Amino acid sequence: MTSSAMAPTPLHMPVKAFYFNTSAHLVRISREKAGTLSEFLQALRECPEGSIFQHSFRTLQEHHFIREGFSNDFAHWALSACNEPSLAEGLASVDVREFTSVAQLRERFVQIVEGFLKRTPAAVNRAAKETFYFCASDIMVIPTSFVAHTLQEFAEGLRGVSVHSIHHHFIEARLRLKLMSNDFSQWLYEDLGLTDAACQLNRIDIYTVTMEDVRKQIIRVVERALS
Amino acid sequence: MEPVESQTRSESAVAESSSRPAETSSASPVRTERRRKPRTWETPPAPVPPPHLDDYKHIVGAAEIDELHFLARELKGKTVKMVNSTAVGGGVAEMLNHLVPLLNEVEVNTHWDVITGGNDFFEVTKAFHNALQGGEYNLTQHARDIFLMNNEQNRQRIQFNEDFIVIHDPQPAPLIRARQESHQRWIWRCHIDLSSPNSEVWGFLRPSVEKYDAAIFSSQSFARQLPIPQYLFYPCIDPLSEKNKDIDDSFVQQVCDEFGIDRSRPIVTQVSRFDRAKDPVGVIQAFKQARKYVDFQLVMAGGGATDDPEGVAVLKEVREAAGDDPDIIILDLPPWCALEINALQRASTIIVQKSVREGFGLTVTEALWKGKPTIAGAVGGIPNQIIHKLTGALVHSVDGCAYQMRYLLTHPDFARQLGQNGREHVKENFLMTTNVRRWLLLLRILQSGAN
Numbered sequence: 001m002t003s004s005a006m007a008p009t010p011l012h013m014p015v016k017a018f019y020f021n022t023s024a025h026l027v028r029i030s031r032e033k034a035g036t037l038s039e040f041l042q043a044l045r046e047c048p049e050g051s052i053f054q055h056s057f058r059t060l061q062e063h064h065f066i067r068e069g070f071s072n073d074f075a076h077w078a079l080s081a082c083n084e085p086s087l088a089e090g091l092a093s094v095d096v097r098e099f100t101s102v103a104q105l106r107e108r109f110v111q112i113v114e115g116f117l118k119r120t121p122a123a124v125n126r127a128a129k130e131t132f133y134f135c136a137s138d139i140m141v142i143p144t145s146f147v148a149h150t151l152q153e154f155a156e157g158l159r160g161v162s163v164h165s166i167h168h169h170f171i172e173a174r175l176r177l178k179l180m181s182n183d184f185s186q187w188l189y190e191d192l193g194l195t196d197a198a199c200q201l202n203r204i205d206i207y208t209v210t211m212e213d214v215r216k217q218i219i220r221v222v223e224r225a226l227s
Numbered sequence: 228m229e230p231v232e233s234q235t236r237s238e239s240a241v242a243e244s245s246s247r248p249a250e251t252s253s254a255s256p257v258r259t260e261r262r263r264k265p266r267t268w269e270t271p272p273a274p275v276p277p278p279h280l281d282d283y284k285h286i287v288g289a290a291e292i293d294e295l296h297f298l299a300r301e302l303k304g305k306t307v308k309m310v311n312s313t314a315v316g317g318g319v320a321e322m323l324n325h326l327v328p329l330l331n332e333v334e335v336n337t338h339w340d341v342i343t344g345g346n347d348f349f350e351v352t353k354a355f356h357n358a359l360q361g362g363e364y365n366l367t368q369h370a371r372d373i374f375l376m377n378n379e380q381n382r383q384r385i386q387f388n389e390d391f392i393v394i395h396d397p398q399p400a401p402l403i404r405a406r407q408e409s410h411q412r413w414i415w416r417c418h419i420d421l422s423s424p425n426s427e428v429w430g431f432l433r434p435s436v437e438k439y440d441a442a443i444f445s446s447q448s449f450a451r452q453l454p455i456p457q458y459l460f461y462p463c464i465d466p467l468s469e470k471n472k473d474i475d476d477s478f479v480q481q482v483c484d485e486f487g488i489d490r491s492r493p494i495v496t497q498v499s500r501f502d503r504a505k506d507p508v509g510v511i512q513a514f515k516q517a518r519k520y521v522d523f524q525l526v527m528a529g530g531g532a533t534d535d536p537e538g539v540a541v542l543k544e545v546r547e548a549a550g551d552d553p554d555i556i557i558l559d560l561p562p563w564c565a566l567e568i569n570a571l572q573r574a575s576t577i578i579v580q581k582s583v584r585e586g587f588g589l590t591v592t593e594a595l596w597k598g599k600p601t602i603a604g605a606v607g608g609i610p611n612q613i614i615h616k617l618t619g620a621l622v623h624s625v626d627g628c629a630y631q632m633r634y635l636l637t638h639p640d641f642a643r644q645l646g647q648n649g650r651e652h653v654k655e656n657f658l659m660t661t662n663v664r665r666w667l668l669l670l671r672i673l674q675s676g677a678n
Binding site: 022024025026027028029031062063064065066069070076080130131133135138140142143144145160161162164165 | 288289290291293294297298444447448450452456457458459605610614615616617648651652655656664665668669671672
């Protein structure tokens with residue numbers, strides 16, 4: 001999202017309605033598994049993109065109620081099963097919002113593990129306490145009953161939809177949009193010309209709050225724009 | 228953003244404890260009054276009718292229920308047949324009793340059939356069940372013949388005309404031979420742990436399993452390498468069942484009074500059959516270690532000691548380990564004491580499930596749902612439920628269990644946070660409504676493949 005001197009449309013009169021959708025995920029058990037960090041690195045390189053998505057974007061949704069201490073499955077395994085806190089810290093610091101493709105995200109995880117194993121050769125073949133089983137997501141997008149024609153209706157939709165819908169539009173969206181943004185910001189900017197509100201949404205930190213907290217923060221921004 | 232196409236319980240329940248000598252019981256005035264005869268029903272209570280989807284709205288939210296209706300829209304009029312090996316008793320039948328009406332409610336016409344067979348068939352299937360979970364077994368030609376012959380009789384007896392056929396567990400797996408229509412989708416739902424199966428029995432069953440369109444397992448670690456898609460469906464609990472529904476605190480108090488449990492002091496509880504896989508003696512050892520530093524009571528509530536010779540032996544070991552300690556309360560309950568179990572779990576400060584072998588561990592799910600800080604063995608499906616230090620505490624030993632008891636009893640804020648996270652984890656992943664969502668999603672995915 002970039003600011004623009006030319007607001008596309010007048011305030012509160014959107015060109016297009018915002019249809020709240022949600023995504024339903026079914027976890028598929030993949031073939032790859034890892035009992036050591038070297039196996040983990042190989043699997044990271046070879047697993048389907050759906051597995052990278054599942055263990056980063058999707059797991060964040062599954063654990064949306066945790067405020068701190070959980071970032072993605074890879075970091076959690078590095079700490080709890082491999083007892084490698086520095087590797088875990090590196091993996092946990094990967095912010096999914098900085099990526100607009102799963103291929104880029106995979107590359108980042110691979111770089112972190114490669115770097116760690118170069119610095120810590122003793123860890124390469126040490127057996128983990130538990131095996132890491134790679135999974136993947138089958139995704140289906142489904143509609144909800146919420147449609148916003150105005151900013152007021154948009155706020156009502158935000159209050160009414162499930163946290164899955166918030167995750168779908170606010171976090172997963174960047175993989176669809178291929179932009180460092182989200183569906184809410186795009187609509188506020190492109191259809192309502194609310195540039196500041198759109199930018200404020202992109203500054204919400206999803207890693208230090210729950211998804212319900214994220215919802216509340218989004219609603220606050222929208223309510224400020226309404227007033 | 229554009230719209231998308233809808234892509235009495237019985238007298239056998241006995242609270243046990245030796246009475247503590249008078250001079251050591253002064254810390255708790257209720258101790259001299261405890262161990263009255265507990266109130267229990269003579270016979271199992273009448274079954275409660277299964278709930279409707281709207282009944283779950285106040286628990287999971289209206290939006291979640293609406294999403295189920297949207298998900299089901301494209302499946303209206305489709306037919307599903309579930310087949311398993313028993314209509315009553317056991318987790319699969321209990322789950323189907325709730326799932327089938329809920330699928331019908333969203334107009335996915337679902338029928339449930341149960342296979343039949345003689346004693347010889349069920350003896351073979353029980354042996355298969357144990358062998359597939361790692362037990363030793365010598366697979367004879369006679370056992371193969373009994374297994375296949377009974378499956379063939381069921382294949383001839385049951386009609387398989389539905390759009391989706393779901394076969395539960397290994398017993399009816401060969402029914403896949405009934406597949407005729409190419410548009411049909413066959414799903415094998417495996418509820419047991421296949422991580423280390425007896426190779427002979429698995430080798431015998433595997434060709435049948437590979438003919439299905441998809442397989443479902445309860446944990447990633449339970450699955451096998453197969454040439455068909457494998458999905459992860461966690462087992463679930465029903466938040467409206469007797470075991471899990473909200474109950475009035477006066478009932479919790481009544482149950483504690485009747486079982487001689489002092490609610491003014493911390494209570495740590497393990498709810499489990501008296502089975503060595505649940506390590507009840509290890510729990511007592513952990514209690515004895517931890518109690519050197521913090522005062523609390525231990526409740527060991529279980530069953531299975533009346534009809535299972537091993538259960539009787541384990542209960543004896545538990546009693547011996549408990550000795551004459553009045554703060555260890557051993558309850559041997561009949562299987563229909565769900566409300567009492569619910570009350571005991573809600574009365575607890577901490578819940579323990581120190582298993583050394585486990586399936587998925589639904590007693591852990593029940594504990595987490597009640598918002599209780601939970602300590603559990605890192606085995607079977609338990610690590611799917613307990614993320615160490617986030618939704619509970621995972622332990623690998625008696626010492627570890629004792630330490631976590633001490634830590635959580637003396638750090639109530641942290642314990643409370645674990646409990647809250649644990650409840651949310653169950654709400655997101657392990658409730659009946661999530662199970663319905665997974666089934667609808669799988670049917671949609673397989674339907675799109677069929678089309």
